[in-house]
Amino acid sequence: MSISKLPLRNILRHPGRTTAIAILVAVLSFSLLSGSILVYSLNSGLRSLENRLGADIIVLPDSARSKVNIDNLYLQGTTGYYYMSTAKQEEITKRDGIAAASGQVFLATLRADCCSMPVQVIGFDPETDFTVQPWIAERAKNDLSLNEVVVGSKVSAGVGESLRIYGISCRVAARLDATGTGLDTAVYCTGETMAVLLNAAREMNHELKITTDPSKVVSAVYLRVDPAFSVEDVANDINIHVRKVQAVKTRSVISGVSDSLGGVASTIKALIIGVWALSFLLLAAAFMLLGGERKREYAVLRVIGVSRKRLSGIALKEALFVSVLGGLIGIALSLLIVLNFHSLIEKALALPFLLPSGRNIMLFAVSTLVCVCIAGPLSAMVSALKLSRADTGIILREGV
Template sequence: MAHVTLANLPLINLRRKPFRTAALVTVVTMLTVAFYGGSMLSMNLQAGLNSMQERMGADLMVTPQNSKSEAEALLTNGSTSTFYFTNSIENQVSKVDGIAQVTAQTYISSLAASCCDEKVQIIGFNPDTDFVITPWIASQFEGMLKRGQAIAGAGVNVSSSGTVRLYGHKFPVVAQLASTGTSLDNSVFVNMETVPDVVSYSAQAGHTAIPERYADKAVSSVLIKVEEGYSARQVAANIAKQTGLKGLGYVYPGGITSTTKGNLTVIVRYIVLFVIVFWLMGLVVLLAVFSSAMNERKREFATYRILGATRPVLAGIVMRESLMIGAAGGVIGIVAASLAILPFSTLIGRQLQLPYLQTNISRTLALIAISLAFAVLTGLVSSAASAVRLSSPETYRTLREGE
C-alpha cells in the first residue's frame, strides 16, 4: 500500500470515489468545451472578417445587372458562378469622373465532373492593371504569371505533379496561396490571356463556359477604386449617366463587409450568451455535488481532525481536489474541442457561409492557457463554499456529529 501523505491525499481521495470524480471531471470538461470552442469560433470568424476586409480592395464592382447576387455570393460564401458582359465596358467606365483605378476580371466556374479535379472558381485577371489580387499574390509569388499557368488558392487540391485539372486540361500551378478564410481560397487565378484557352477546353469537354466568339473579350466585372472626395454610390451614378450603358449592376464590397460584420456580431453574441448560461448551469451542478459530498464525508473529515489536521489543512485538501478536477477537465475539454474544430476549419466555414479563418498559433496558445485557467478556476469556485465551511469555527462541532 502506498504511503499516504498530505501531498498525495487529495489524489488518493479522488481515486477512492471514481464515479463521483468522473462525474465532476465530465462537467468541467463540458464547460471547457463550451468556453474554449465558443471562443475559438469567435476568434476564427473575426480573423476571417479581417482577411475579407483586406482582400476587398475595390470600392465598387460593375457587373451585369442580372448577376449582382452571384457577384455578392462570390465575395462572401464561395459560390462559384459564370457570368459576363458581351460588350467591352472597361474603357468606357474608366473615363467616368471619380475613378482612381479600374481593372477587369472574368469569372468561370469549373465543373464537379470527370473533366475537373474539383469544382472551383476560375478568375481571370490582368496583372498590369489589377490592384485587388496582385498585391496579395505578390507577397507569395515573385514573377509574372504566364499564359497557361495558374495560381491556386489554399483550398484547391493541387496534384503531386504540381498541376490542377480543369476541363480536361492540366494547368501547371506556379504557386499556392496562404489561407484567407474567404471564397478566394477555392479559386484558381489565371491571366486574361489564358481565359480563351479555358473557354476552348470547356468546349472540348462538352461544357462550353462562354461562347467562343466572346472568349477573348468576355468580362464579368469591372472593379473600381474611387478617387478621394467621391463615394462609391456617386461614381455608380456617374457611370450610369456618362456612359449611357443599360443593364448594369453595382456591388459595393464595403456594404457586404458591413453586412457580414453585422451577421458575425449576432452569432458571437449568441455564442457568448450560450457560454454564460451553460457555465452558470454547470457551476450550480458542481456546487450541489461538492455540497452533497461534504455531508457524505463528515466521518472522513472527523478522522482527519482526530489525527491532528487543522481547519486550514482540511480546506486545503478540498481545494487541491477541486484543482485536480479542474485541471483534468480542462485538458480533456481543450483536446476534445481542438479535435472537433482545428481539422475541420474549411468545412465549418462552408457550413456557416461566413468568412472563417483559423487564427494564428500565438493566439491559439493564449486561448488554451486562458481556457485551462478558466477550468481550474471553475473547480476552485465550486469548492469554495465547502472549503469555507471546513475552515469555520463551527467545523469541529459539525465533524463531531459524524463521529
C-alpha cells in the first residue's frame, strides 16, 4: 500500500472517530452557512424595501396612526383601511417641492377561502404611478384593462391566470418582483377595477369602510420630492399646512426597520463567532487526544522511513478529508433546513427577508466549504507538529 493512500485508509478504517470529528466540522459549516444566508437575506430585504418604497414621503390621513404602526406599515401583510378625500391629494400636490405624486386606495383585506391568506387590494393610478409599475417582473401586456390586476410575488396566481376577488374573476396581467415584505401579498388594480370590486363586495353584503365613490378617496399619497428641496422641509410643510394628514418620511420607516434588523444581524453574527470558537477549540482538543492515542502508529511510520514532514502531511491530509466530509454534511443540512423553513423564519423575524439567488447560495456554500477546509487542518496543526517531532525511540520503548 502506498503511503499517499494512508490518510484515506485511516479515515475509512475508523468510522467512529471519523464520524465524531465530521459532526464537529458539520456544526461549523452549518452555523456559518445558515448565519450567512440569514444575514444576507435580511440585508437584501431591507435594500429591496428601500428601493421599492420609491417615494420620499408618504402622506396618510390622521386616522391611520391609530390603526397601524406606521414604522411597520409595509412589513405587515395588511396596510389597513383609512381614507381621505381626493381634494386633500390635490391640496398636497400643490405644495412646493413636489416632483411627482400618486395616490393609492387600500380596499378591505380579503380571505378568499379557508386556504388562502388575506390579500390587500390596492387601487393605483397607472398614469401617475411611480411605485408599483417599475417593479413589474413579468407582464402579459403594457396597459391594465378592466378586471385586470398586478399581483405581488407571493400571491398564488401566475400571469394570464385568473384570481377571484369578491366573486369577480380578475385576470393577472403582471407580477411584481419579490420584496420580502407585506407588499408581496398585495393585489394592485386600477380605479375602474376597484369600483367593480367594491360593487361586487356590496352585493355580497360585505361590510366596507368606503361609503362614498371610490374614485373620490385615497388612502395614501406617495410623493417624490424635487431634488432642489429638502425632504424634511417638504414633509414639515405638509404637516403644518395641510389639515388632518400626516406626512411620513420613508427614511424614518426604513431606519426603524434597519435598527431592528441590525439587532438581529448582530445576534446572528455573535452566535456564529461563538459556535466557531467553541467548535474550533473542541476540534483542536479532539485532534490532540487522537494524536496522543496514535503516538505508536506514527512512531512505527517513522521507523519504516517516513520523514517528519511527510508524517505531519499525513495528519493534516486526514484532517482535510474529514473536514470536507463534515463540511459537505453541514452544508447539505443547512440548505435543507434554511431553504425549506424560510417562510417560517420570515414569519418569526417579522422583518423584510429576501433569500439570495441560487447563484449566490452556491457561492456561500463554496465559501463555507473553503473556510472549514482551512479551519479543520488548522486545528490539527499543533497535534500534527507535536507528533512529527516526538522521539520515536522513547515512544516505542514506553510501549504506550
